[in-house]
Amino acid sequence: MEQFSGKIWVLGDDIDTDIIMPTEYLALKTIDDMRPYAFSPLRPELAGRICPGDIIVAGKNFGCGSSREQAPEVIKALGIRCVIASSYARIFFRNAINNGLLLIENSEIQKAVKEGDEIEVHVGEYILHDGVKYPVSSLPQNLLDILDAGGLVKAMQRLNGIV
Secondary structure, eight states, X not given: OOEEEEEEEXXXXXXXXHHHSOGXXXXXXXXXXXXXXXXXXXXXXXXXXXXXXXXXXXXXSBTXXXXXXXXXXXXXXXXXXXXXXXXXXXXXXXXXXXTTOEEEEOSSHHHHOOTTOEEEEETTTEEEETTEEEEOOOOOHHHHHHHHHXXXXXXXXXXXXXX
């Protein structure tokens, strides 16, 4: 199983897609153009402070709201390695997987960490923080294959021998 560690950014409950990627910036040409505005309604400085490999830890109902694919795309473009939340809006969950963004459900880790802490993720097994293991469910192999390929389109290309 894959394993990695990263610095965490802590967010609350009900982080909707309008917070992740505000509507007024959807007209920009590319995800890279949108990247500086990610999370701006909630924390205008956040996008500029996130470093590649960082991890978001949030509460329940992450990704609620509209089904815009730019929300998981911009999180991935920021370099976020994964999002760990108590629960996800269903359509956001699938959009994230389809765009190659790892999502992990765990309802305990948010209460145990503070922003800036480092955690270790053992995909499909557990999250390690201050010597405590927080169990996580494993994802089905077909979703792991999509994540490993970097998204659904790349996974289908790989499966069909196009790349």
